[in-house]
Amino acid sequence: MSIAQILRVPILPFRMVNAHIIKTGDGCIVVDAGIPGSEHKIGKVLARNGMFYSDIKLIIVTHAHTDHAGSAARLRSLSGAPIMAHQGDMDYYTRKKPMTYCTTGLAGRLFFKTPVPHQPFEAFEPDILMSNADVMSLKDFGVDGIVRHTAGHTDGSIAVELSSEDALVGDLIASGILIGGIAFTGRAIRPPFEDDPHRVAEELERLVKSGAKRFYMGHGGPLQAPEVMRHVHALNQLPRHACAHAHCDHNSH
Numbered sequence: 001m002s003i004a005q006i007l008r009v010p011i012l013p014f015r016m017v018n019a020h021i022i023k024t025g026d027g028c029i030v031v032d033a034g035i036p037g038s039e040h041k042i043g044k045v046l047a048r049n050g051m052f053y054s055d056i057k058l059i060i061v062t063h064a065h066t067d068h069a070g071s072a073a074r075l076r077s078l079s080g081a082p083i084m085a086h087q088g089d090m091d092y093y094t095r096k097k098p099m100t101y102c103t104t105g106l107a108g109r110l111f112f113k114t115p116v117p118h119q120p121f122e123a124f125e126p127d128i129l130m131s132n133a134d135v136m137s138l139k140d141f142g143v144d145g146i147v148r149h150t151a152g153h154t155d156g157s158i159a160v161e162l163s164s165e166d167a168l169v170g171d172l173i174a175s176g177i178l179i180g181g182i183a184f185t186g187r188a189i190r191p192p193f194e195d196d197p198h199r200v201a202e203e204l205e206r207l208v209k210s211g212a213k214r215f216y217m218g219h220g221g222p223l224q225a226p227e228v229m230r231h232v233h234a235l236n237q238l239p240r241h242a243c244a245h246a247h248c249d250h251n252s253h
C-alpha cells in the first residue's frame, strides 16, 4: 500500500473551513465536502495534483454540519464514488430534521447568525452507513487506515486514523480564533458548535493514546498531539452538564 499524502482543500480563506484529500498512488479519498458549491474547489486541488473527479474512490463525511456535508451529493454525482457516514447523523443527511447547533461561545453565536450554518444542502443517503461502534478499514480504497465513530461534536461524528499517525478528525477540535483559522492556528480551541465536550475529550485522548501525532481539522489546524492533550485537559475542566441541547436556545431541538 503506497504512502498517503494529505492535501488541504481551502473551502474558506485563512484556514477558516477546510476539507481534505488523502492521495495515494492510485486515486484518493475525500474527507468532508465543504459548504454547498465547494465541489469546484475540491476539483481544483485534484487537478493541481494530477487527478480528476473520477480518481475519487470514497467520500467520507465526518458529520452533518453544512460546512462538511454541503457538497457531498454533488461530489458523488461528479465522481461516482460512494459516501461513507455514520447513522447518528442520518436524519440530518436526509434532511428529515433540521441540524442542531450547540454553540460553544461568542464566535459560535455570531457564526450562527451568518447564513453559512443554515445553507441547505442537497439531501443524500450514505452508501456506506456506519452504525454504533463500527470500525471501517480503508484498505479497499487503497489507504492504510480506519474510520471510527467519535461522537461528541455531533452524535454521528466519525474520524479517520491513518497508520502514518495522521488523524483527520472533522470538528472534534479546532484551532485559531473565532470559527477557527485566521491566526494562532497552533493553538487548540473548541469549534463554534459542540454537543458534548466531555465526550469529545474522551475521543481526543483515545486518538492520542492510539498513536495519532498530527490532527487535521475542519477549522484551523493542523495540530500536534501535545496541544491536543492540552485541549483535552481544558475540556475536562468544563462543568459537567449533559448538553442535550438544554442550553442551546437557537434551534428546534
Ligand SMILES: [Zn+2]
Residues within 6 Å of the ligand: 063, 065, 153, 171, 191, 193
Ligand atoms: Zn461541525
Ligand SMILES: [Zn+2]
Residues within 6 Å of the ligand: 065, 067, 068, 171, 191, 218, 219
Ligand atoms: Zn465545521
